[in-house]
Amino acid sequence: MKNTQKIKRIHLPINDQDIPVILGIVSSDQDYKLTLKLNKKLSISLKNADPADVNENDGKTNQFSRFSCTVAGNDTVYQLISNRTDKSFLINKLKNIDYLLLITDAGRSLSYDKIMTSIREIDSVSGVFKISFESISKDKNIGLLF
Numbered sequence: 718m719k720n721t722q723k724i725k726r727i728h729l730p731i732n733d734q735d736i737p738v739i740l741g742i743v744s745s746d747q748d749y750k751l752t753l754k755l756n757k758k759l760s761i762s763l764k765n766a767d768p769a770d771v772n773e774n775d776g777k778t779n780q781f782s783r784f785s786c787t788v789a790g791n792d793t794v795y796q797l798i799s800n801r802t803d804k805s806f807l808i809n810k811l812k813n814i815d816y817l818l819l820i821t822d823a824g825r826s827l828s829y830d831k832i833m834t835s836i837r838e839i840d841s842v843s844g845v846f847k848i849s850f851e852s853i854s855k856d857k858n859i860g861l862l863f
Contacts, residue, residue, distance in 0.1 A: 737794075737821040738829055739853075741814035742836065743844035748782045748799050751816060754839045759832065761795050762786045769798055769807065779805045794821040808853050814846070 744751050752763045763784040771779045784797040796819040800807045808817070818836075820827065829847065836845045 737796075737819040737850075739848040739850060740818040740820070740829075740833060740836070741800075741811060741844075741846040741848045742816040742818055742842060743813065743846075744815050744839075744842045746841040748784070748797070748816070751839075751841070752784045752797060754841070755797065755818070755836070758835050758839055759795075761788065763795060763797055766796075771805070771807065773805070779803070781807045791822070793827065795819070810853055811848070814848075817848075 742751070746754070755761065756763055763786045766783045766785040768780040768783055771781065773779060779802050781802055782799040785795065787794050796817075798807065798817045798819065800811055800814050800817055806812055808814075811817075820829070820832070833845045833847065836842055
């Protein structure tokens, strides 16, 4: 006899404060160079963190570099994640984007337009785009961003 267990699904409500603002950055710099420039320009302290590991269908594992920092005063979390490694992409819909900057601001006190303007001033950055969460929410790797 087969023992069948019921699968219990739990739906967790997501509010706007749980979803980070996602900025796509197009840059010719290596990840560590861009991190140094972002730290200086935005007065933050991004540090190397565990990479995002993605297991592909062929059994290959791709690693996407990740840098992170938390600003203590206002509980703001910054994460810079590479969107490409070799010929693979973390978010396939965003093949023209090199890096994703995720900003989780619990108090919603930041001006994202000012942040985008500051990033655009970096010489090696050729574009900064605000990416809507809804546009990439169906991607299989979106869970790695949180």
